[in-house]
Amino acid sequence: MTFWGTPDASGTPAPPPVAAPVALEARNLVKDFRGFRATNDVTLPIYEGEIHAIIGPNGAGKTTLFNLLSGFLKPTGGEVRLFGERIDTLPPHRIVRRGLSRSFQISSVFPTLTVRENVLVALQSPTALPGQFWTPLSRLETLGARADEILADVGLGTAPGRLAADLSHGEKRQLEIGISLTQDPRVLLLDEPTSGMGSEGIARVIALVRQVARGRTVVLVEHNMSVVSELADRISVLQYGSVIASGRYDDVRQDPRVIEAYLGEEAHG
Numbered sequence: 100m101t102f103w104g105t106p107d108a109s110g111t112p113a114p115p116p117v118a119a120p121v122a123l124e125a126r127n128l129v130k131d132f133r134g135f136r137a138t139n140d141v142t143l144p145i146y147e148g149e150i151h152a153i154i155g156p157n158g159a160g161k162t163t164l165f166n167l168l169s170g171f172l173k174p175t176g177g178e179v180r181l182f183g184e185r186i187d188t189l190p191p192h193r194i195v196r197r198g199l200s201r202s203f204q205i206s207s208v209f210p211t212l213t214v215r216e217n218v219l220v221a222l223q224s225p226t227a228l229p230g231q232f233w234t235p236l237s238r239l240e241t242l243g244a245r246a247d248e249i250l251a252d253v254g255l256g257t258a259p260g261r262l263a264a265d266l267s268h269g270e271k272r273q274l275e276i277g278i279s280l281t282q283d284p285r286v287l288l289l290d291e292p293t294s295g296m297g298s299e300g301i302a303r304v305i306a307l308v309r310q311v312a313r314g315r316t317v318v319l320v321e322h323n324m325s326v327v328s329e330l331a332d333r334i335s336v337l338q339y340g341s342v343i344a345s346g347r348y349d350d351v352r353q354d355p356r357v358i359e360a361y362l363g364e365e366a367h368g
């Protein structure tokens with residue numbers, strides 16, 4: 100991969116990030132899988148209101164970190180804090196109630212329901228997780244206005260009656276983001292929101308993420324560097340489970356360790 104260009108010869112140090120309260124924080128986070136360390140002492144503050152991208156070569160530990168931050172994996176060591184409170188000890192649905200929602204790479208959409216029904220189901224669920232609905236759809240209509248608002252926000256306002264199965268890949272991702280928004284999260288974690296999309300879909304998702312990021316903190320795992328450069332206020336680069344650089348895109352891309360990590364991937368990939 101060649102996104103990183105050459106280091107700035109001037110070596111001008113980056114200014115510190117704007118001081119804002121920390122929304123989500125990893126503290127000395129460790130995750131071992133049968134002796135293999137996938138997350139290695141990660142300390143990472145995510146500031147309130149920022150869009151923060153987690154990037155890194157294949158197998159660097161991005162998904163593992165994402166799952167740790169959202170409570171879908173329990174750490175071997177260290178802590179995750181949301182607005183100062185520890186959440187790594189809580190089950191995922193309680194983390195959602197505290198204001199953190201995530202999207203899923205494996206689709207959380209019910210294919211046999213309509214777009215609107217999918218949002219209604221998620222609205223009545225305490226977690227917006229797949230497979231957790233028990234209220235008859237007819238009783239969910241009280242939530243209809245909110246569902247319509249969310250669908251309009253994610254650009255699906257004109258498709259409420261379509262079956263989710265009939266949506267394009269990009270539209271499904273839009274619906275998944277809509278489903279995450281049903282919990283009105285203060286912190287939204289997006290797992291590769293543009294994966295498998297063409298340029299048109301990518302442009303739509305960029306606009307959508309910008310919109311849903313208003314008044315929220317967004318953390319995304321993303322492979323597409325042009326998406327990262329357009330969206331992210333700050334980025335963190337993972338390699339072998341460790342954060343090797345964190346800061347503004349333009350500064351981090353000039354970090355020699357980051358260039359080396361990506362060049363290494365190019366050489367071996």
Ligand SMILES: Nc1ncnc2c1ncn2[C@@H]1O[C@H](COP(=O)(O)OP(=O)(O)OP(=O)(O)O)[C@@H](O)[C@H]1O
Nearest residue numbers: 132133135137155156157158159160161162163164
């Ligand atoms: N459940 C698991 N059991 C054993 N090893 C795992 C498990 N999950 C992840 N790993 C290993 O941890 C390392 C990091 O994986 P992870 O999926 O977090 O990386 P990634 O940066 O998201 O990769 P990619 O960019 O390819 O999606 C990999 O070597 C992977 O094989």
